Structures are given as structure tokens and as C-alpha cells.
Amino acid sequence: MKKLATLGVMTAAGLSAGAVSAATLDDVMARGQLNCGVTTGLVGFAAPNANGEWDGFDVGVCRAVAAAVLGDPTAVEFVPTTGKTRFTALASGEIDLLARNTTWTFSRDVDLGFEFVGINYYDGQGFMVPKELGVSSAKELDGATVCIQTGTTTELNLADYFRKNNLDYEPVPIETNSEAQPLYLEGACDVYTTDSSGLAATRAAFENPGDHVILPEIISKEPLGPLVRHGDNEWGDVARWTLNALIAAEELGVTSANIDELASGTNSPEINRLLGTEGTLGDMLGLDADWAVRAIKAGGNYGELFEKNIGENTPIGLARGLNAQWTDGGLLYAPPFR
């Protein structure tokens, strides 16, 4: 009797295990909530604010996807992940979408079996040193003690860079940003290295940000983007085109301020298709017609998200740089909506 029951439970669980991998979109809709993996806390990208609500650039992507799929930008469960746990969390189905400034690399895409749905921030690894050391270039760092935030591609880039330039260094691996900070400030390491956006965010939190300089060398390409599990193309499409919708909205001049007006119909067919007044793009995704309207309304278009969270008027103060629209000399280039 008992054995039979156990067997039944096992079979049921097994069946559901086999079935779940394919239809994340249905799961999310049935659950009424998107599980989104973010960092454990990096101001500007994803960090809980004073009220305990998550805020930031990556968080904005999660909210946009939730708004597009579920119609509610707050229907997101944010799962803080570390460099170590993020891939397991995604692979095991604990989260549906990982938006945790993760670098798009060949092996992650191919070997680990994930699908990067696009790039939401073009980054590169940089160095921060105290001004008093008088260092102006990374080439002068021979013999320095370098604090590295592990769990990203940083160690590898650093090893490659110093090897290539025939420099010697002493690596000090640190698990999280908050542990690295006191080590660097107390002088236990001369240099702190991580993605330059992370450096800017870290420096912004210092008591005297002016005492530290970020060196001009960017030693790696770090295209950061959200990712999903491999093999579930419907879900991947939803995430990819939500991100593209945010980027395209900025290019087309659709903002959270004027979107209601534009959504009633314009004479630009591309905007109409994007906002669902023309064509059936939403249907093709398995969503309704004004999915993109909701996604853009959630936190604004790409440019608005950027300005609000990490732009020049925030403490982090990042310039658009590579992350400007292609029309402004940047790399952001959303495929056409048709």
C-alpha cells in the first residue's frame, strides 16, 4: 500500500520533471510570478533599497519581463545569487531568468547550456587604485597586490593581462564586493579589479570617492546580459524581445511618459507594430498585443532605466559610452520589429 503510494508520487514527480523543462512561459503564467536571479547586492544594478524593495538596472529588466508576461511589474520574486550559485539556480529551475551582470562567453553559452538573450550592458574589466600611489596606467602595476572579486571572468582576464604584459602580481581572491572593500581601503591590496561598472558603483559608496582613480585600461570585453535555460525557445524569445523592445523604444523615442499617447496609434508603422496597434507580434510570442507597452511602462525604455539607475546623474555616474544607441555611436542595435 505504502510502496504503491510512494511509487505513484515518484511517477507523478518524474513526469512533471520531464515536462517542465519545455514550457517556462506556461509555468510563469500559472505561477503568476517570475523568479528572477539577481546579485546579492550591487548598488545601481540590483540591490534592495531602504524599504527592502529591489532596485537597479538588472532589476529593471526583470520587472519589464514580468510586466510583459504577467501584466504586473511587481510580480517578481528576486532571488539573490552569488557567482557560485547563479548557474545552478538557473539550470535547476529555481529561477526562470538570470539578470545578474553575467558575461556572455562561449563556454557558458555552449558548454553550460544557457542561452543569452541579448546584451544589456557592454562592460570591461578595469582597475581602481588609491590616488596617492601615483599610478596612471595598469602597465605600472608590476609587483602589486591585486584584490579580485572571484566568481566572474575577472581572474582569467587578469591572469591573461599580466602574463601578456610580463608583469608580476599577487592575487588576493575575495568572494564578494563587500568583503573586498575593507581590504582595499585598509591597504591590504594596492589595486581592486572587477568590471568597471562595478568599480564605479563601489567607488560611489566610499567616504571619499575622490581619493581613488579608475585606470584607463579596460582589459577585457564583458558583454553582460540576461540569460535563460537552453532549449526553451519560447521563453528565450519572450526574454530576448522584451529586452529588444526596451532598446528599440529608446531608438524610436517611445518613453514611459509618452507611451499612452503613442499606444493609441501613430503614423509610424514600426512603433505601431511594437506597441501592438498593428500586426500580431504579441500573438506570435504567446502574449497579448500590448505586451511591449507594459514592459516599457514598467520602468521606462532602456535609456530611462540607464539614467535612473546608473547614469551620470546618479552616484554611480556611468557615461553611456558603448551603451549608447547605434545612432549615437554606441553598440545598442535592436533588430527590427516586423
Place this chain on the structure above:
Amino acid sequence: MSDTHAQSVAYVRDTMLPEQAPPVTEAGVIKWMRENLFKGWFNSILTIVSLYFIYQIVTGAFPWFANGIWSTSSLAECREVLDGATGACFSVLTERWNQLLFGFKYPSEGYWRPTLAFVFLIVALAPALYPAAPRKMLFFTGLYPFIAFWLIWGGTILIPLMVLIGVIAGYFAFKRFERQSFAMGMLAGLLAAVVVIWAGGLIPSLLPGFLALEAVPSRDLGGFMLNMILGTVCVSLSLPIGILLALGRQSSMPIIKWICVIFIEFIRGVPLITLLFVANVVLAYFFPPDANIDLVLRVIIMITMFASAYIAEVIRGGLAALPRGQYEAADSLGLDYAQSMRLIILPQALKISIPGIVNVAVGLFKDTTLVSVISMFDLVGMIRGPILASTEWNGVYWELWGFAVFVFFIVCFSISKYSQWLERQLATDHR
């Protein structure tokens, strides 16, 4: 002297001399000091070194404590107030008090809930810990897990209530079938509990707002509260499992014995941190993707496994220490295995094992700080992460770590003192 001294000397004392005070060096404080502090040159050197050491610590720490600042809102402000003098910035403790105790995500209007749960914990533990307490309080101890769950995690009270009803149903079913055999009783109890809980599980979804507190997801738990929850839950869960494992290891059935041996030796052979890594990055692969077992639960599973292996070894020691005659006496009374274990062997074996179990419990409570390594924000995690990294409190090491040391010391020291007291209370053998 001559034997005719009475005549040969001029004067003979015929009264006793009054007793003289001992020499100064052989009495009172000085004698004590001579014997306990300055006996021989080596001891004298040791004493002087120790005195110097104590002097250094006191003169170093006293002004630091005395000048402590309790009411600023950042380190810079605190240093301004101190104005170069030695002094502690205890204001980090007052300002971050709630974060240290409850983590940074627990809803602040709900802080009374874990506090109340903690007070109830003491009440619930009283009858278990203090033999003289009224037996009726055990009733409350039985209710406690359900109350605490409701208080800490929130949600409707119906969920813990249904589980409670299930457990009660299981208990009655067990009583009903226990006559036939212990195993039958267990099976019936289990079945009844599962059926009732499953059936009752439908009710909370109908009335989600009934007596509901604001629901708090377990990843929002943090601070010292998380250490307490992990410690209490894992120790209480690991006790029954540990007993079963110990009995299994003593069993004469080879397969069961070997399953238990391999489990115990494996768990004891690896560091807890690797088990936490398993909870963190591997365990999710072993469950169906929609099982959605959150991190705190996974950590509880792994720590419970860890603790039960250690407790099993302690109880095995207790079982082995019992004289063979006790087993034989039980057999000769015609008791079956379950009866003899329940009525004769385990009560004695557990009593012998109490000091060991408490040691494991203290060790386990200390080990709950390891969860900070897998980025959970317990007391240590809060200090290392959000507090020390914040702009206001960057660099306040002594005060924060001193606080952590203080809190853990108080709890662990009192538990071990308690266990020594209990050991004396339970010593019923005649020496």
C-alpha cells in the same frame, strides 16, 4: 635535661601559654597568596606575567568601554564626538540593532513576532530542561513548533493548525493500533497524519486570510534570529533521526546496519561547509524543477543530516555503555524490540548521552555561522556584508565582532553550564 627538673630549676611555668597568632606569612591573605600565587620562583614569575597581562588588557579596554559612544549615526560622526580620544563606537550596535538581530529584510513592523517566538521558546523549553517544572507545560511544548512557525513565517494560522490536527490524528491512530504491534501503530499513525494533512491542506487555500499575519518568505530571515532558528530546528529534528541511526548501527540486521554506518561515517568525514555547498549549488539538481525548495530549507536539511550523524555517535556511546544485563533483563521480561528500547534501554542510554548531546548542540549552534559563507545573512553574514560594507560603518571592527563574540559566548556558555547542572541532577547512581 635531667629527670629531676622540678627541683633543679628556679621557675617552672604551671599554666599553658596562650595560643599565639601564626606568623604573618602563615595566615590569612598572605598565606593564601604565598601558597597560591608565589610558591617558588616559577610561580612568582607566572603570577607577575599574568598580572601584567591583566593590567594591559584592563588599561587598554577600560577607557575604550567607558568612552563608548552610543548615539551617533555614522563612524565619521562618532570619531568627531570622540575627538581623538580612545573610545568605542557602540552606536553601530544601537543603529543597526534590528539588522543584527533580524536581518535587513524582515518587515520592521513584524519584529515582535520573532521576539515573541523566542520568549515562547524559553517557556516551551522549560519543562524539557528543568525537571521540576509542572508537567502540564509539556502540552505547550508540543504546541510550540506550530505557534513559532506561524509567528515567524506568518501566513494564515490554518496551515500550522491543519498540520497540528494531522499530527494529533496520527497520534490517536498510533495509540489505537499500538496494541497490535509498534510498527503497525507507526504505520497507521503516519498514514492518518498524511491523510488528514492532505485533506486539511485544501482548507487554507479557501480561507487564505483567516487569522493571517503578513507572510515572510524564508530568504528574508536573517541576523541572529537565523542562527537561532537554524540551531533550534536542526537540533530538534536531528535528535529523533540520530536515535534511529544509532539504533540502526547497533542493529543485528546487516543491511540496515551498513546503511547507517556508511551514512554516519560519510557525514562525519566531510566538513560542514562542503555540505552547505551541496545545499547551495548541488541539491537543487536532485529535486524536480518545480519542487522549489528554498535555500533555508535546503540548508536545514543538510545541517540536520550533519547533526544527526554526530548525535547518533553520541547515543551509540550511551547504548554501548549500558550493561549487557539491561538488554537481557528486557528480553527476559518478554518485551519485544520496540518495547524494550522504549521502556528500558533508551531512557537510560539517553540519560548517559545528555552531556554529549549538549556538546553536539553547542557545536552545531556555533556552526550555524557557516551559512554566511554561502551568502546567507546570519549574524556573521550581516556584519561581514551589509554593515561593514556600508559607507557609514566602514571600519568598525572591534565593536561589531565583540558583539558577535559576546552573543555567542552568552548562549553557548549558558548551555554548557546548564548541561553540567543537569548532569548532576540526573546522577541517580550512588557513589
Place this chain on the structure above:
Amino acid sequence: MSSISDPPSGSFQLSMLINDTRYRSYTFQFVALLLLIMAFAYLGYNLISNLQAAGLNISYQFLGEPAGYDINQTLIPYTSQSTHWQASLVGVLNTLLVALLGCLMATIIGVVVGVLRLSNNWLVRQLMSVYVEIFRNVPVLIWILIIMAIFVAVLPQPRDFRGDDPEATMVLGAFAFTGRGFYSPAPIFGPLSGIVIAVFLASIAGIFALRSYAKKALFDRGQVIKTFWPSVAIFFLPTIIVYFVLGRPITLEYPALTGFNFQGGIFMRNSLISLWFALSIYTAAFIAENVRAGILAVSKGQTEAAASLGLRPGRIMNLVVLPQALRVIVPPLISQYLNLTKNSSLAIAVGYMDLTGTLGGITLNQTGRAIEAIFLLMLFYLAISLAISAIMNVYNNSVRLKER
């Protein structure tokens, strides 16, 4: 077995599997085995289907690929081009290094404290029990982090040694205590240094020979040969003479501040030192209790008997009490060593690159091979603890009272 309870062989019924104690154990075992297999099948099935769904597989090929990252403390040659396997080996050696250093220091502190807790000096006794209680009752992770934090915050950094009027100076011009670690001179072995070392080893062998000769003389002829001063002479003189005759082949390399850091000499990193110290003082508190219990376990009659033979207190300790106490002390001592080794995996909290830091840390992050890396990690610790248990069993058998 009496004939009454023996049922006739032909009448085996299924119900006997539950009701007959002779067969019931088979039923139980069968059910247990079945449940176990089902549990494993369930977990294994989930694992396989989850991995399949994610397009992953279990493979150890990553161990042969270049690691690509640098490690600061390497006891064997290692560069960023070495394989993950070599990185793991570096980690293993670092684990063993800190465990070995920790065990040594914990034993020394623990024995001293344990003996002092029984001292007749009241003040020392109190101090030692305060030490034991404080360190035993606070998690080792907190001690590791405290020592690291204080290390970094209190000691001067290399930048403080710089300039014309530096805030900090080197001790004796040879040792530098910085927040990054300790620098001390390192010996440089010249071409003829092998001879000096050989002479030194030979003189140590000579001391042992002298001692055993003296002992033999004492036992055989009752002749007392003084060995202390001759031993000192043998220890120092030949080596020093050879050292100068050969023209000082061994020189010291002093650390010097160049660029960002001190260069040259021996460098012990702050992570190693804080881990080592924290593990030692924490474990020492437990060892002290074991030592105390062991000494107390030797009955007072033994001490009194020895005293009545006219032995001095030091000799009573060495010849009568300690040999008997060791039998009690060593088994828990070895399990403390085991605990220390397992606790050394907390290295990850201070960035010491032990096995948890390399294989379980950066390698795991870089390759994403969580299951494989953690499996290997557990296997390593399991092997270590099984090895230590084996040693303990051998010891227990060898010191067991030979009762006849």
C-alpha cells in the same frame, strides 16, 4: 530451540514474514533496501532529467584543461597555464600545510594551557579557564574573521614603510610585520651548502648516539655520563666550523621594500597566518580540556606512589603521570586534529587558497562543474578523515593495556 516454537517446515505462510520474529528481520531489511533504492532512483532520475533538460553532462574533462587563474601561495610550480588538476593539487598542499601548522601549534598551546589549568597558581588557573571558556564557546569562523580584520586594520601596510620618515620600520632590519603578512629573511643555499647540512644532520645523529651510549652505560655498569654540555657542543661546533671553513655557503636574503611590496625573503600571507592562528587557538582550547581530563584521570595514588619513591615533581610528571595520561589524551587529540583539518575549509572566508578555495571555489566558478567539483572536494576530506581514523585505530590497539 525448543520443539514447541519450531513450526513444521512445510507450513510457511506469508503472514509469518510480519509476525514471526525469525523472518521479520528479512522483511524489514528488504523494505529498507527497497526504500533506499527507490530514494536513490528518485534522486538519480531527477538529476539525470534535470541535467538533460539543461543540456549538461557529468564529465571530469575540465580537470585537464588550463585553469587560467593565478594562485598566490603555491608550494609546487604552478602558473595560470597549468591545469585545473594542478590547481587542485596546489589547494590540497595548502590545506595540508595549514592543517599541519595548526595541529602543531594547537598541540603546544593546548598542552601548556591544560597543564597550567592544573597549576597551583590560582591566578594562572583562572586566566586559563577564562581562555578555554571564551574560545570554546565562540564559533571558529568568528575567530578567523576577527584575526583577519585586526590583522589588516591594525598592522602597518607596506605604504607605511615608505618615505623618509616612515610610520613603521622593519624589526632588526630583517623582519617586516605588515597587514599583508610577515616577511622574514630566507636562506640562500650556495653550491657547498649540502656539506654543511650533511654535517649538521650528522651531529644530530651523534647526539642521539651519545645519549643511547650514556643510557647503556647507566643500565649496564651504573656509570653516570653527563650528556647535556657535550650535546650542546656537538650540536653547534662542527656545523659552525664547517660553515666558516667552506666560506659561508649559506647566505640570507633579506626582504626589501621595492615598488608596491616587499620583495625577497620568506613571505607568510595574512590569510595563512590568520587561519593558522585562529584554528590553533580555537582547537587548543579543546585540547587543553582533553589534556586536563587526561591528567586528572591518572589516579592520585600514582602521583603519591611516585612521590614516596622520592621522585621530583618534574620527574613524576614525565615518568609516571604523562605516560598514563597519554593513553586517555591521544584519542580525543587525534579527533581534534581531524576537526581542525575539516575546519581549515573555512579558509574560503579569508581568501586562503586551500582546496575549497581552488577546486571548490574558482575552478567551480569558472567551469560551472558544481557536482563534479564538490564531489571531489568531499572525497578528499573523506579520504583524509578515514586515514586519520585508521591511524587512530592503530594507535589505540598499540597502547591498549596488555591484559593477560
